[in-house]
Amino acid sequence: MTVKSSAQRPRKERKENADMRRTQLLEATRRSIVANGLARTTLATVANEAGLSQGVAVFYFKSKTGLLTETLRDQYQRYDQNWKKALADAADDPLEQVIAMIKADFSPDICNPDSLALWFAFWGEEKFTPQYAEISSEFDKAHRDVMHSLCTVLASKETGLDGDDVSDWIENVSDGYWQKLHLQPDTTTPQLATAATLRLFSRLLPSHATRIAQLSAL
Structure with missing residues (x-):
């Protein structure tokens, strides 16, 4: 059985996944700011809150x-x-x-x-x-x-x-x-x-x- 790569997924599915990841990261950022303050919130604290890699955060938000x-x-x-x-x-x-x-x-x-x-x-x-x-x-x-x-x-x-x-x-x-x-x-x-x-x-x-x-x- 072959597994579809993300590039082969239907456009709607790719958009839904992207929206889900963005929402996940935004919610994690909110939690990090409340817990750590704005200055001490980093890509690392957000990724940790979201259970994702820093690379995913950079992919969606650049910085x-x-x-x-x-x-x-x-x-x-x-x-x-x-x-x-x-x-x-x-x-x-x-x-x-x-x-x-x-x-x-x-x-x-x-x-x-x-x-x-x-x-x-x-x-x-x-x-x-x-x-x-x-x-x-x-x-x-x-x-x-x-x-x-x-x-x-x-x-x-x-x-x-x-x-x-x-x-x-x-x-x-x-x-x-x-x-x-x-x-x-x-x-x-x-x-x-x-x-x-x-x-x-x-x-x-x-x-x-x-x-x-x-x-x-x-």
Whole structure:
């Protein structure tokens, strides 16, 4: 019996195998960063986590920088998919959509100890690694633009506020709670952080306060 070489496999099968290996390596990189930190994560630590050779890691990502850059992109894609799904599942109402986005920021899939460790490891290096900054800017802008657009509609009924004010304050408070959850996890929880951010949202838009309280409880 002859065994097909990888070159003889159907294209679909080769792609599936390649996607599986890439995912395996990205997951291993995440685990290595959480366990060792960004600086001490190497092709060797990733290969060891994945149970593969360093040569496989080099084949798919070329270098440590390439591997880490794609790990950050994968992390942002998960975040992107999470808030966009929450937005799509919400009713066609700006108030419900902002509440959905706030809740999505603290969902267990996105806001958990390992994920926060990964975020802050990369953000600490953005100043020195332009690739990281470019990825962050790309994905953050998409989220910020949608939040700003929704808040602009809602703030039009308030006095002395605009969409920039509301969206900036919401996102700054969310960022602050992420930092607190990462550095002082014993002092708060994602549930408390969600509730506090929603209370801020209610204070910023008093004409919507009753509905925000009702929708937040759902």
